[in-house]
Amino acid sequence: MTSGLPEMRASDEERERFAEVLREAVAEGRLDMEEFGQRLDAVYKARTQGELIPLIRDLPAAGMAPAAPLADPSAGTRRSWPARIGGAPTSKGAIAVWGGFGRRGTWTVGRKFTAVTLMGGGEIDLREANFEDRDIVIRCFVLMGGVSVVVPPGVEVDVRGFGLMGGFGDATTESADEVAPGAPRVRVTGFAMMGGVGVERRLTKAARQRLKEQRKQQKLARKTDREIGKGERKELG
Structure with a gap:
């Protein structure tokens, strides 16, 4: 029996979750800038969940399910x-x-x-x-x-x-x-x-720390996106 997952349409929220995994990977040095740019572009072009999964399969978050909720940094605890x-x-x-x-x-x-x-x-x-x-x-x-x-x-x-x-x-x-x-x-x-x-x-102290780290990652991601944009403009030159 084949899985129905590849045929399931990806939502904007799911694409953003996968993009965040890639941003964390480049920040940790797991991806270079060239590969990060290629995968990020593929994430935003993906139409189905099946197209998203291979893009992070070799990263620490490879086992995440497409429909899993994002961790909420504002929560006082990770328990549901x-x-x-x-x-x-x-x-x-x-x-x-x-x-x-x-x-x-x-x-x-x-x-x-x-x-x-x-x-x-x-x-x-x-x-x-x-x-x-x-x-x-x-x-x-x-x-x-x-x-x-x-x-x-x-x-x-x-x-x-x-x-x-x-x-x-x-x-x-x-x-x-x-x-x-x-x-x-x-x-x-x-x-x-x-x-x-x-x-x-x-917020608890732990939640404030998670929020601080998330903002740090977002800042790094914006900086990375700007660098990619500059590189693309130079190539089009």
Whole structure:
């Protein structure tokens, strides 16, 4: 039985994925500029997935499937969202009186998490957390203190708390198409008096490093493309 893969039409996104593999290869010295230019031209001219695969078969990413999603540098972790949802919670609440608490790193947040602070503070960091359920409610009760809630990009957030001489700050606004498929939904609610609750999005250190490297590679790719363009113009001379 013959595979249907060679007959499958390639998308623009797939062509760009293969082009990125070639850019990484030339940056690592696996391809010289001449061969890189030839393969890159072939990638953008390819009509089917079968024409794309041979162009990276001898490179480290040779086993990638054409339909595999690109790695997201903004994600707090490389685990997929479905893999992070479910399981017994390791924490359902925290209390800080004249002190503080922290929930960060790899932990499992309960579907209902209650935070109470009295002249104290706390941090609830969900960037590398697992979730008992897809729908999570974080209830914050603050008196002369504060709670910081940190979420990764892609998570849907709804902030509905009430403040009296205090408030709830939401710095997580994202459009609907920026919410990652399968990501948990987090609702932050509660009451703050003479204190505050802040909700924000932040990348993990590892994700920031991946984003930095990706931008570096993109910059190198643009430089390489410009050099190729100059060489072609000289040849046409």
